[in-house]
Amino acid sequence: MTPESPRRPADSLDDDDYPAYTMGRAAAMLxxxxxxxxxxxxxxxxxxxxSEGGHRRYSRYQLRxxxxxxxxxxxxxxxxxxxxxxxxxxxxxxxxxxxxxxxxNQPAIQPSTAETP
Numbered sequence: 001m002t003p004e005s006p007r008r009p010a011d012s013l014d015d016d017d018y019p020a021y022t023m024g025r026a027a028a029m030l031x032x033x034x035x036x037x038x039x040x041x042x043x044x045x046x047x048x049x050x051s052e053g054g055h056r057r058y059s060r061y062q063l064r065x066x067x068x069x070x071x072x073x074x075x076x077x078x079x080x081x082x083x084x085x086x087x088x089x090x091x092x093x094x095x096x097x098x099x100x101x102x103x104x105n106q107p108a109i110q111p112s113t114a115e116t117p
Contacts, residue, residue, distance in 0.1 A: 019049040019057030026058040030067055040066055045083045065090075 027034045037058070040046050046065055048056035058066075065086060072082035 015059075016061040017059045019059050021058045021060075021063065023048070023056045023058070026063055026066070029063060030070055032066075032070055036070070037066060039079060040069060040083065043080065043083045045069065045086065 021029065023034045023037055027037055030036075037046075037048075037056070041048060041056070046058070046062040048058050048062065051057055068086050068089075069079070069082045072085055073079055077085065
């Protein structure tokens with residue numbers, strides 16, 4: 001899509017960051033309670049967008065994060081620790097992605113043939 005082309009309504013269907021899900025629907029999809037999602041918001045792990053009426057709206061990306069926290073909590077991890085684990089996992093994945101991009105853009109380092117005294 002070019003900067004001058006208008007956004008079509010169907011474009012939101014493939015957007016992982018589009019806030020498509022209400023709190024009730026998101027909780028049902030995750031098999032959890034709205035309170036669980038509020039707790040993740042209070043922990044600042046996910047920040048749902050608000051509708052004009054002030055209702056929370058969640059994206060698919062946010063639901064994947066919430067689902068990972070739910071897995072950890074179900075396995076016995078405290079929710080605050082689960083949030084921290086997910087943050088660290090996300091930071092690690094981003095660092096690995098950056099490292100790979102840097103490796104892909106670097107010329108191969110040739111071993112030095114000069115002798116050192």
